[in-house]
Amino acid sequence: MALPRTTPGSMDAVLDTDESAAVAAAERLEGIFEALPLAVAEFGPALLLARANARYRALVGAFVPRQWRPTAYDAFPNALADLSEEIDAAVERAQSRTRRVAFRAAGGTLQMVELTFVPIPSGGLLIVGTEVTELEALRQALARSVAQLEAIFDVIPEAVRVFDAQGAVVRRNPLAAGEHAGVPIESLRELWRLDLPRRSDGASIFVHEHPAARALRGDTVRGETLVVRRADGDEKVVEVSAAPLPDAAGALVGAVVVERDVTERARLATRLAAEVQRANELYAVVSTEAERLEAQVRERTAEVARLEETRARERRLAAVGQLAAGVMHDVNNALNPIVAAAHLLQLHADKPEKVRDYAQRIARAAETGAATASRVGRFLRMDPHTLSPDATLDLAQVTDEVIAITRPIWAERVGGGVVRLQRLLVPGLVINGLAGEIREALLNLVQNALDAMRGGGTLTVVVRAEGGEAIVEVRDSGTGMTPEVRERALEPFFTTKGANGTGLGLSEVYGVVRRHQGRMEIDSTLGAGTTVRLVFPLSAASAASVAPRAPQVTTPRRVLVVEDNADGRELLRAVLEEEGHQVTDVATIAAAEGMLARVPHAYDVVLTDVGLPDGSGTDLAARVRSRYPALRVGVITGWELTPDTLADAHFALRKPVDAIALLHHVAGRSNGDAGD
Ligand code: ADP
Ligand code: MG
Numbered sequence: 001m002a003l004p005r006t007t008p009g010s011m012d013a014v015l016d017t018d019e020s021a022a023v024a025a026a027e028r029l030e031g032i033f034e035a036l037p038l039a040v041a042e043f044g045p046a047l048l049l050a051r052a053n054a055r056y057r058a059l060v061g062a063f064v065p066r067q068w069r070p071t072a073y074d075a076f077p078n079a080l081a082d083l084s085e086e087i088d089a090a091v092e093r094a095q096s097r098t099r100r101v102a103f104r105a106a107g108g109t110l111q112m113v114e115l116t117f118v119p120i121p122s123g124g125l126l127i128v129g130t131e132v133t134e135l136e137a138l139r140q141a142l143a144r145s146v147a148q149l150e151a152i153f154d155v156i157p158e159a160v161r162v163f164d165a166q167g168a169v170v171r172r173n174p175l176a177a178g179e180h181a182g183v184p185i186e187s188l189r190e191l192w193r194l195d196l197p198r199r200s201d202g203a204s205i206f207v208h209e210h211p212a213a214r215a216l217r218g219d220t221v222r223g224e225t226l227v228v229r230r231a232d233g234d235e236k237v238v239e240v241s242a243a244p245l246p247d248a249a250g251a252l253v254g255a256v257v258v259e260r261d262v263t264e265r266a267r268l269a270t271r272l273a274a275e276v277q278r279a280n281e282l283y284a285v286v287s288t289e290a291e292r293l294e295a296q297v298r299e300r301t302a303e304v305a306r307l308e309e310t311r312a313r314e315r316r317l318a319a320v321g322q323l324a325a326g327v328m329h330d331v332n333n334a335l336n337p338i339v340a341a342a343h344l345l346q347l348h349a350d351k352p353e354k355v356r357d358y359a360q361r362i363a364r365a366a367e368t369g370a371a372t373a374s375r376v377g378r379f380l381r382m383d384p385h386t387l388s389p390d391a392t393l394d395l396a397q398v399t400d401e402v403i404a405i406t407r408p409i410w411a412e413r414v415g416g417g418v419v420r421l422q423r424l425l426v427p428g429l430v431i432n433g434l435a436g437e438i439r440e441a442l443l444n445l446v447q448n449a450l451d452a453m454r455g456g457g458t459l460t461v462v463v464r465a466e467g468g469e470a471i472v473e474v475r476d477s478g479t480g481m482t483p484e485v486r487e488r489a490l491e492p493f494f495t496t497k498g499a500n501g502t503g504l505g506l507s508e509v510y511g512v513v514r515r516h517q518g519r520m521e522i523d524s525t526l527g528a529g530t531t532v533r534l535v536f537p538l539s540a541a542s543a544a545s546v547a548p549r550a551p552q553v554t555t556p557r558r559v560l561v562v563e564d565n566a567d568g569r570e571l572l573r574a575v576l577e578e579e580g581h582q583v584t585d586v587a588t589i590a591a592a593e594g595m596l597a598r599v600p601h602a603y604d605v606v607l608t609d610v611g612l613p614d615g616s617g618t619d620l621a622a623r624v625r626s627r628y629p630a631l632r633v634g635v636i637t638g639w640e641l642t643p644d645t646l647a648d649a650h651f652a653l654r655k656p657v658d659a660i661a662l663l664h665h666v667a668g669r670s671n672g673d674a675g676d
Contacts, residue, residue, distance in 0.1 A: 016382060035414040038128050039113070043072045045123030047091065051440070059103060059113065059129055072125055076115075078104045083115065087127075090119040100132065112136040159259040162245070163188055163212055163251055176259070182233035188212045195228040198239070202227075215242035215255035237266040288344040334369035338362050353447065356611060392437040392539050395470050396425035396463045402442040403461060404578060404659040408570035410450060410459075417456025429470040431536040433516045441512040444505035445474040445532050451497065452478025452530060473533045480526040489522065509534070558668055562592040562608035562617065563636070572607065572636075576658045581666060589615045596628065603631060605666050610637040622648035634665055 033040065039055035048069050060078055070077075072087045079101050095119045106110045110131040118126040153160055159176035161169050169187035177184070183474060187190045192207040199205060209214060211221040215545040221242040228236055238259045245254040245276050341358040348354035403423065410419040431438075449459055453476050460475040488494045495501030509532075513520045518536040559576055563569040564587045573583045584603070586592050589612050596603070606624050608617035621633045625648055635649045646652045651665040 013555045016205070017313060024648075038130055040129075041072075041073070041127045043125040043127070047072045047087075047125060049075055056129070059111075059131075061106075061198070072127065074128070076101075076406045079113075079115075080104060080110075083117075086115070086117040087125065090125050090659060092115040094119040094121075100136070157260075159261075160256060161185075161191070161257045163216060163257065164254045165216065167212070167216060170254065171666075179230065183231065188216075191286065191400055195226075196230075197226040197228050200225045200227060211240045211242035212255055212257045215244045215257065217254065218244050218252060220244065225266075235263075237263045306589060317365055318520065331369055334365045337365040341365070353613070391434055392430050392432055393438060394427065395429045395431055395438070395472055395536070396427040398435050398438050399425055399442055399463050399472055401659050402439055402446060404569070404575040406443065406446050407574040407578070408452075411456075412448070413450040414453050414456050417454075419450065419453065419456055420458045421463070422458060425461070426465060429463060429465050430539045431470050431516065431518075432539045433536070435516065437512045441509040441534065442472065442474065444509050445534075448505055448532075449474055449476035449478065449530070451501075452476050452480070454478075457529075468538055470538050471533060472536075473531055475529060475531040477529045480528050480530055481522075481524040482526055486522060486524050499639075515591055518624040555667065556580045556601060557604040557668075559584070559605045559607055560588065560592060560595060560603045562587075562606070562612065562620065564588065564611075564613050568609065572662075575662060576666065579666075580661050586614070588613055589617075589620045593623075600631075602645060604632065605632045605668075607634045607636065607666070618648055625649075632666075632668060 033051075033055050035054060036055065039053065039059045041052040041056045041114075042050045044050040048071055072082055072091075076083060080103065081099075081101045083099070083101070088097055089095040089097050098114060099117075100112060100114050103111045103113050111131060111132075112135075113129045114132045116128045116130075119129065120126055123408040140606045153171075153173045155176070156173070159179060160171075160173045162171035162175050164170050169186055169188075169191075172185075179185075184195070185194065189207055191212070192210050196203050197210065205226070211224055211226075214221055219242075221240065223239045223241055226238055228238055230236055239262045240257065240259050242255055242257040244252050245256055247253045247309065291606050311466055338361075339622055345355060345358045345362075348358070401422065407421075411417065424448060445461070446461075453459070457477040459477075460473070462471070462473040462475070464471050464473075490506050491503070492507040493503035494507075495503035510520055513536075515535050516536055518534055521535065522530065523533070524530040547552060558574075559581050561569060561572050561576075561583055563572060563585065569585045569587070573585055576583045584595060586595060589608075592606070593607065596606070606621075608620050610617040612620075617635050617637075621635050624631055624633050632650045633648070634651045634653065635646075636653045640652055641652050653662055653665070
């Protein structure tokens, strides 16, 4: 494009000297003018557009006709601002001005252009425009980022300082400004002087070791713990991080230092460590103490065991002595009547009743002797024997027998008075063991219970199951035991009954229970009574029958008992009545026949002893059977059961009478005879 012929005067000289050179220079200038990355518009002294380059036309192009010669005031029709002030300033006051102006570009988009208004000394005006749209957008984005960063800077719970390369503080956030009671800290050196930072091991650090100083040398410091001093003299533990700040070219221009207050955390950690330490120390002390105690306990235990052994040996020796004395006494007692009876036997050999009487006395005395012997035997047999697994017994049955056997002597044993019986016997609890031993044990318990109830009381006997175990309890409402007596009750030969006691009862019971893999519990309250409880493992056989069963209903029978021995009579009566039968008893055959004759159908069963003062029970049986065929007849004998004995009776029993068998026969269960 050709330059308009409004060449400024300064150029005329060049043209004059060498016209062709001048033209070349003008063309070169023209080239430069067009190539400039700026929009340039030149206005003459009359402020009419004299010359403009392509960039200018591009800037205003869409609105400008080709040969348009507007004044400076109208030369930017799409500018979104009035430019007259800048134009006036340049033209009238020869002042250069620069201003950012928005232009509406083709398509309606906005364009930011920086316009510079330059006065031309010879008159006129040059307006130069640079496009700054992108720059402006960047500027605004930067401003937003800075605003965001500043907001973060203000709000983070850490003290932040920015240092320049010389260590002067160029920026700080409010938290940093608030440290040291608000004293403004201007440099790293000042900060170091006020903080007096120390490492957590107490060593002071020099200023050049400060994280900020290290960051200013290009190092990055992460979470270094320092102890610093604060204005009011208290100390804070801070965690300091620092990073160098490079400029765009990577040159170090400063550092940023972030400081977090971890005093509370450090305090807690210290306390925790102290606690742990203390716990460890305590643990050490306790372990040592525990070891010491353990050793002591071991020592004591050994000592106790030694003492116990010695004492047991002494006790056993004493026991053997007592036992020997007791045996001597008992044997003598047993021998006395034997000797006497033997003597009398010789004298009265021809009188059968006397012979029978003496023979019975001898038998009784011998029984006492035998009991003594077996007691000694039991005492000597301390070792537990193994029970054959098929030796079993029904606990209720054995207990019932014991009650039946002893009941006749209860009143006498308590020295006169009423003994009330309460019993609850759950049948079918089968345990592994020897009926004889269990019976013996229960006998002892019942005896003790009676001994404790002088003048009468209530005896309670319970057989029940609990948690797979069979329990038999003998409870009395007697004197109870003092703690001392309770303590020693199981000792062999310990008795509070003087000459009336042997002190062997409970120790025997204990032995029996142990041999049956059971245990023994004694609850006793002084003045209120005692409960002795024997607990045995239930045998597998009873598993099915542990559930309570309805008690067996026995049809009551009217029984006539013929027995000359008062004890025997009483016993039979007790056993039968216990079961609900009605009993009439007499001591002679004559009395029995009298009773039968008086009311022929008053009885269902006649039960007779064989050896009676006025004849033989078997004869009576024969007569009764023939005269009263509806009556059941049973005989009881102290001798062997012979076919003779049995001939005339429905059933025969041997002394001592087995209560169960007796009841069984009296009930008539053997042959289905249903009386009534
Ligand atoms: P013994 O009956 O010959 O004295 P035991 O070994 O049976 O010997 O009992 C020892 C002691 O335990 C008895 O002398 C008595 O003091 C006490 N004792 C046992 N059973 C009872 C009980 N049911 N009530 C009160 N004391 C009892
Ligand atoms: Mg006893």
